Amino acid sequence: MPQHHRSVPELFRQLWTFLRPFRWKLFGLWLIAMLSIPLNMLTPLPLTIAVDSIIGSRPLPAWLRALAPAFLQSDTAALLTLVLAGYIGVALAAQLQGLALWRISSYVGERMIFAFRGRLFEHLQHICASYHDQQGPMDSVYRLQHDAASVKQIPIDAVIPFMRALCMLLGLGLLMLVIDWQFALVALGMLPVLFVLTRQCGRRLRATWSEVKSTESATIACAQEVLGASRIVKAFGRETHEHRRFLGHAENWVRTHNSLASVGSGFDFLFGMAVACGTAVALVVGLGHVKSGRLSMGDFLLLMAYMAQLAGPLDMATKKMAELQSCLVGFRRALAILDIPPVIADRPEARPLARARGGVVFKGVSFAYPGSAPVLRSVSFAVPPGTKVGIMGTSGAGKSTLLNLLTRFADPDDGAILLDGVDLRDYRLTDLRRQFAIVPQDPILFSTTIGENIRYGNLEATQAEIEAAARAAHAHAFIRQRPLGYDTPVGERGARLSGGERQRIALARAFLRDAPIVILDEPTSALDARTEADLIEVLEELTRGRTxxxxxxxxGTLKACDIQLVLKQGRVSLHALDLDQPTPPTVLEPVTV
Ligand SMILES: Nc1ncnc2c1ncn2[C@@H]1O[C@H](COP(=O)(O)OP(=O)(O)OP(=O)(O)O)[C@@H](O)[C@H]1O
Ligand SMILES: [Mg+2]
Structure with a gap:
């Protein structure tokens, strides 16, 4: 997976491009979150009033004297009721605020993940198939499943609470300054220390989180691979070997989590100690002021409550900071998916194609897989519409590769492939792919029912059409023998069917496709001679009038073909099948480059 190293501001800039459509919802969420600040500041006030004006004999604060009716102020019992009502009122408002915050952030957050995940999935579908062949799907799945959630976690679980904590600090700081500026200065003096600490630890936390995520993903990928191939593992008696391999990955998982815990807890410890020291000094200053009469007992309690509340947002800010590091790493990993270029993409002026006639020309086509020797070297040939071409060649000669180029799973390094006289790259990719009915060498089925797998060839097909296709592919009989018939589940990738049954379902799927070009990669390799003989007739039907x-x-299968194309050491030669010698140039003239 490409890893562009994005700086933190760059990550936030990219994040904003995804969050823009949600900006008003996020703003609303932020406002609701901010409501907690005044509510928190009001919470200790009833206690201050009770201590100073009900237990003690201090007059009520001026703002309360102005607000409360006079008869309440003179009667202690009435005053107590007022204080209690204030306490309950503030608590109720705080609870309602919490409720609204939780529900709305969950709703908005899940919508954001939904949109981002959809975008990632769409991109994953458009990147070159050989990327997935090379990387295996598990890492992408992990990024889609876990890392994509960072798009919600960063704003909703980290940034908004972080900003609320900062505003809370600011508000509390101001209030404390008004009540006792010396006390406030001591209390706020610890902020710069905490800031430096947070910055230092942030870098280390990010690096460790990055390791944690890749070891987690590798462990899960290993488990998935081994369990997916459990038959092979058992057949070769490699359970212990695989167990050791899994434990190797899991060991790394443990190690990275431990180093995460040691960085995180060390940070927590230093942070907690810094806050405790600050509080101790402030306590000394406050007590001195109470003794000298500069501060009332109630105000002292209020300041200490604010001090405790100061530790709350600070603690929250640091916890959120650690979480933010993990989310940023997750977001960076999710974005890396979008960095994989969609190798095969439409040209801007790509032309539509309704239905091709099916004339195919390879013109000096060369191709090599990245980092490997060339598979095809300047391959040239022409196939008129409706021709049946049998392709022969030793294993690894490049037969499947040749057809992968024709269906544009990859583009040639050199030369061009023309369909009806137009370069494949000039067609819209979706239109081009509609021209092919493909039965791949290793037919993969989806883990749904037999019927649904056949319907994959044409989503609009009726049950009758599905059955007709299955009949034509000689699959109907074995399907009917199953108690559930067409509703029989095929298991993961078709594992509950035999190789030959899978192949016939893949053929039925191709029948339904009704495309002008048919591609069959060893469609009868898993069939017995009798079924193969039956199928050759069927193939006649499937391929009539189609290239x-x-x-x-x-x-035996070759009999159905008009011409034979032989691949040898990256080059092709064409033969008319019955003559087994070079085709007369009038029929099939290899294109000279
Ligand atoms: N994704 C890939 N990455 C790198 N090399 C590949 C890839 N796919 C195939 N190859 C190599 O390209 C060569 C041609 O492979 P290809 O699958 O086209 O052979 P084939 O003629 O279809 O063989 P077979 O008859 O065994 O199916 C082989 O040497 C193979 O190892
Ligand atoms: Mg092959």
């Missing part, structure tokens, strides 16, 4: 490319090692 067909049929890879096969079986001479």
């Amino acid at each position: 067909t490319f049929l890879i096969t090692h079986r001479p």
Whole structure:
């Protein structure tokens, strides 16, 4: 996976491009979150009044004298009721605020993840198939599943609470300054220390989180691979070997989590100690002021309550800071998906294609997989519409690769492939892919029912059409034998069917497709001679009037073809099948480059 190293401001800039559509909702959320600040500041006030004016004999604060009716102020019992009502009122408002915050942030947050995840999934579908072949799907799945949630966690679980904590600090600081400026200065003096501490630890936390996430992803990928291939593992008796391999990954997981815990807890410890020292000094100053009469007992209690509240947002800010590091790493990993270029993409002026006639020309096509020797070297040939081409060649000669180029799973490094005289790259990709019905070498089915797998060829097909396709592919009989018939689940990737059954379902799927070009990569390799013989007739039907490319090692299957294309050391030669010698140039003239 490409890892562009994005700085933190760059990450936030990118995040904003995803959050823009949600900006008003986020603003509303921020406002609700901010409501907690005045509510928190009001919470200790009833206690101050009770201590100073009910237990003690201090007059009520001026603002309360102005607000409360006179008869309440002279009667102690009435005053107590007023204080209690104030206490309950503030608590109720705080609870309602918490409730609204929780529900709205969950709603908005899940919508944001939904949108971001959808965007990532769309991109993953458009990147080159060989990327998934190379990387395996698990890492992408982990990023989609876990890392994508960072798009919500950063703003809602980290930034908004962080900003609220900062505003709270500011508000409390101002209030404390008004009540006793010396006390306030001591209390706020610890802020710069905490800031430096937070910054230092942030870097280390981010690096450790990055390691944690990749070890987690590797462990899960290992488990998925081993469990997915459990038959092979058992057949080769490699359970212990795989167990050791899994434990190796899991060991790394433990190690990175431990180093995360040691960085995190060390930070927590230093932070907690800094806050305790600050509070101790402020306590000494406050007590001195109470003794000298500069501060009332009630105000002292109020200041200490604010001091405790100061520790709350500070603590929150640091916890959120640690969480933010993890989210930033997650977001960076999720963004890395979008950095993978969609190798095969439409040209800006790509042309539409309703239905091709099916004339295919390879013009000096060369191709090599990245980092490997060339598979095809300047391959040239022409196939008129409706021709059936049998492709032969030793294993690894490049037969499947040739057809992957034709279906644009990759583009040639050199030369061009023309369909009806137009370069494949000039067509819209979705239109181009509609022109092919493909039966791949290793047919993969989806873990749904047999019927749904056949319907994949044409989502609009009726049950009758599905059954007709299955009949044509000689699959109907075995499907009907199952108690659930077409509703039989096929298991993960079709594992509950035999190789030959899978192949026939893949053929039925291709039948339903009704495309002008048919591509069959060893469609009968898993079938017995009898079924194969039956199917050759069926293939006649499937391929009538369509350009067909049929890879096969079986001479019997080749009979259905008009011409034969032989691949050898990256080059091709064409033969008319019955003559087994170079085709007359009038019919198939290899294109000279
Ligand atoms: N994704 C890939 N990355 C790198 N090399 C690949 C990839 N796919 C195939 N190859 C290599 O390219 C060569 C041609 O492979 P290809 O699958 O086209 O062979 P084939 O003729 O279809 O063989 P077979 O008859 O065994 O199916 C082989 O040497 C193979 O190892
Ligand atoms: Mg092949």
